[in-house]
Amino acid sequence: MAKQPPAQFTNPETPGYVGFANLPNQVHRKSVKKGFEFTLMVVGESGLGKSTLINSLFLTDLYPERIIPGAAEKIERTVQIEASTVEIEERGVKLRLTVVDTPGYGDAINCRDCFKTIISYIDEQFERYLHDESGLNRRHIVDNRVHCCFYFISPFGHGLKPLDVEFMKAIHNKVNIVPVIAKADTLTLKERERLKKRILDEIEQHGIKIYHLPDAESDEDEDFKEQTKLLKVSIPFCVVGSNQLIEAKGKKVRGRLYPWGVVEVENPEHNDFLKLRTMLITHMQDLQEVTQDLHYENFRSERLKRGGRKIEDEEVNKDQILQEKEAELRRMQEMIARMQAQMQIQMQGGEGDSSAVHGHHV
Amino acid sequence: MFKGSADNKIEAAMSELVPEPRQKPAVPMKPVGINSNLLGYIGIDTIIEQMRKKTMKTGFDFNIMVVGQSGLGKSTLVNTLFKSQVSRKSSGWNREEKIPKTVEIKAIGHVIEEGGVKMKLTVIDTPGFGDQINNENCWEPIEKYINEQYEKFLKEEVNIARKKRIPDTRVHCCLYFISPTGHSLRPLDLEFMKHLSKVVNIIPVIAKADTMTLEEKTEFKQRVRKELEVNGIEFYPQKEFDEDLEDKTENDKIRQESMPFAVVGSDKEYQVNGKRILGRKTPWGVIEVENLNHCEFALLRDFVIRTHLQDLKEVTHNIHYETYRAKRLNDNGGLPPVTAETEENHESNL
Numbered sequence: 269m270a271k272q273p274p275a276q277f278t279n280p281e282t283p284g285y286v287g288f289a290n291l292p293n294q295v296h297r298k299s300v301k302k303g304f305e306f307t308l309m310v311v312g313e314s315g316l317g318k319s320t321l322i323n324s325l326f327l328t329d330l331y332p333e334r335i336i337p338g339a340a341e342k343i344e345r346t347v348q349i350e351a352s353t354v355e356i357e358e359r360g361v362k363l364r365l366t367v368v369d370t371p372g373y374g375d376a377i378n379c380r381d382c383f384k385t386i387i388s389y390i391d392e393q394f395e396r397y398l399h400d401e402s403g404l405n406r407r408h409i410v411d412n413r414v415h416c417c418f419y420f421i422s423p424f425g426h427g428l429k430p431l432d433v434e435f436m437k438a439i440h441n442k443v444n445i446v447p448v449i450a451k452a453d454t455l456t457l458k459e460r461e462r463l464k465k466r467i468l469d470e471i472e473q474h475g476i477k478i479y480h481l482p483d484a485e486s487d488e489d490e491d492f493k494e495q496t497k498l499l500k501v502s503i504p505f506c507v508v509g510s511n512q513l514i515e516a517k518g519k520k521v522r523g524r525l526y527p528w529g530v531v532e533v534e535n536p537e538h539n540d541f542l543k544l545r546t547m548l549i550t551h552m553q554d555l556q557e558v559t560q561d562l563h564y565e566n567f568r569s570e571r572l573k574r575g576g577r578k579i580e581d582e583e584v585n586k587d588q589i590l591q592e593k594e595a596e597l598r599r600m601q602e603m604i605a606r607m608q609a610q611m612q613i614q615m616q617g618g619e620g621d622s623s624a625v626h627g628h629h630v
Numbered sequence: 631m632f633k634g635s636a637d638n639k640i641e642a643a644m645s646e647l648v649p650e651p652r653q654k655p656a657v658p659m660k661p662v663g664i665n666s667n668l669l670g671y672i673g674i675d676t677i678i679e680q681m682r683k684k685t686m687k688t689g690f691d692f693n694i695m696v697v698g699q700s701g702l703g704k705s706t707l708v709n710t711l712f713k714s715q716v717s718r719k720s721s722g723w724n725r726e727e728k729i730p731k732t733v734e735i736k737a738i739g740h741v742i743e744e745g746g747v748k749m750k751l752t753v754i755d756t757p758g759f760g761d762q763i764n765n766e767n768c769w770e771p772i773e774k775y776i777n778e779q780y781e782k783f784l785k786e787e788v789n790i791a792r793k794k795r796i797p798d799t800r801v802h803c804c805l806y807f808i809s810p811t812g813h814s815l816r817p818l819d820l821e822f823m824k825h826l827s828k829v830v831n832i833i834p835v836i837a838k839a840d841t842m843t844l845e846e847k848t849e850f851k852q853r854v855r856k857e858l859e860v861n862g863i864e865f866y867p868q869k870e871f872d873e874d875l876e877d878k879t880e881n882d883k884i885r886q887e888s889m890p891f892a893v894v895g896s897d898k899e900y901q902v903n904g905k906r907i908l909g910r911k912t913p914w915g916v917i918e919v920e921n922l923n924h925c926e927f928a929l930l931r932d933f934v935i936r937t938h939l940q941d942l943k944e945v946t947h948n949i950h951y952e953t954y955r956a957k958r959l960n961d962n963g964g965l966p967p968v969t970a971e972t973e974e975n976h977e978s979n980l
Binding site: 377 | 703
């Protein structure tokens with residue numbers, strides 16, 4: 269271990285202090301300067317409160333000029349992919365958040381092809397990253413890979429619908445799925461528990477892999493461990509979104525005003541909004557890591573394997589083509605020889621018929 | 631005479647059974663005072679009492695169908711409407727039941743009684759509607775069922791030795807449950823209502839309305855009404871069947887302001903202000919089902935049961951059934967249908 273010359277970080281009280289303990293701070297400062305990138309995809313039928321929830325989570329209005337199409341227009345529409353990017357800054361930390369919306373999902377009468385568009389989008393982002401990574405200029409790779417997918421489950425049903433199951437099975441190996449139950453103010457507390465349990469059972473039954481929060485490390489403090497445990501138990505989160513300020517109990521809160529009471533968005537007794545937000549913020553880094561280490565690597569190995577196989581196929585074909593061409597050549601040579609023989613016989617003999625009979629029989 | 635003895639409820643129910651005179655009272659009806667300015671009294675009005683007695687003896691049928699995606703609260707709402715466990719939720723269906731792969735038709739009948747009046751109520755449920763990934767033509771089994779009931783009735787009517795009182799299994803009313811997305815109707819809703827509004831009385835209902843605030847509710851209702859109008863969907867009460875001006879004004883108000891009814895259903899009772907009421911208890915308040923400030927359940931109930939029940943049956947019989955009958959007879963060249971199968975065989979042999 270080479271001793272670094274004492275820089276301004278030398279702590280005179282501890283001789284032998286090298287100073288690389290300061291590395292995390294340097295990394296931290298660099299990343300703060302660089303800023304964070306995060307791509308969040310939201311999928312769910314229209315009218316489940318996706319846009320409202322996203323606006324509530326990030327305290328912004330991501331969809332200012334939104335026009336909601338009527339049912340007749342929806343009949344013709346296919347699933348679209350719409351990405352909007354916002355730059356949020358808080359206490360010097362910059363976050364470049366991209367929200368990928370999927371309008372049209374689940375609207376059609378026949379939703380058979382609903383998720384093809386979405387899966388191609390996710391694959392495209394992986395493909396682009398792979399390409400950039402294998403390229404020459406790797407300094408400014410933009411990471412547009414989808415780090416997390418909020419899948420919205422309808423609170424009106426009795427659990428997962430066939431479409432939910434099919435979709436989640438199709439993307440659970442490509443992206444981190446976080447199931448969310450929005451418009452949770454439709455449900456009483458008992459109904460919520462029942463629905464959560466039903467959904468978890470069905471997820472297990474169908475072998476769907478949703479994102480699992482990592483257990484807290486043993487060296488974290490008790491509060492964090494407790495918080496992580498609480499979060500793990502509450503999945504899927506039942507949330508209510510709103511950006512309207514309502515007067516309740518003397519103070520202004522974000523919520524929804526009903527004739528029978530006020531639902532407060534940030535009240536943990538009313539819904540799991542705070543839990544969802546905490547989970548997203550504290551595990552943003554982990555979500556990115558899992559995307560990089562698991563989903564992207566899966567994609568990469570599949571892709572490269574597939575790429576190799578293609579070349580072998582072509583070689584096999586080449587051999588076949590070669591053989592075929594040789595056979596054809598031989599045939600043509602034989603035909604020419606025959607024709608030459610015939611011509612010779614004709615020139616020599618006067619009777620063409622008999623000599624023709626004596627000619628080669630092919 | 632009769633006015634003093636009649637119970638308010640019986641009067642109300644009875645008034646719906648009488649075809650003429652056509653009074654459409656709000657709830658409840660006050661006893662009618664007999665005009666003593668007449669020169670003499672004949673006694674024609676006693677026919678009302680005679681009919682009432684007769685109907686009370688025979689009772690009457692009402693068949694209501696509920697259509698909508700699973701989980702929209704159809705069974706709960708029907709139970710709440712008739713204040714008894716009449717839907718399949720009570721007859722052994724547990725929440726673990728899987729969504730069926732095709733649309734099934736399940737009809738369950740109950741006899742309920744109120745004030746001496748017996749009603750044979752049949753609730754027709756349609757599990758599996760709109761729940762699949764591919765919902766194309768999922769309304770066909772429903773349309774088929776409705777036409778089958780018309781066919782059954784027609785066959786009985788055309789019979790030489792027919793029953794005095796033909797059992798009426800025709801669907802008098804179809805409650806269509808709209809999901810409270812707050813945005814607009816879904817393509818499936820439009821398709822269903824387009825096809826079925828021509829064969830049955832459809833009453834669109836916004837389910838689980840406790841999801842929306844008052845403004846969202848008003849906006850959504852307006853939007854839905856507009857969409858239905860733009861797409862030419864005539865829901866019950868249909869404009870063309872309004873009989874007189876009085877009907878028209880009353881129905882106009884319902885069509886343009888109240889419908890589609892935004893409802894909440896519940897079969898649990900809670901104590902609120904000293905009274906036991908049906909409702910839903912949440913951490914932020916109790917939603918009272920029968921409170922008009924909370925939801926429009928009471929309006930739906932009054933509409934379907936207390937004021938328009940008889941009209942629903944009449945429109946089904948006089949209009950939808952007659953349309954079916956005319957078409958059927960035309961198809962067969964005026965001959966009564968002997969058996970549908972032999973007719974078809976004839977045709978194919980030609």
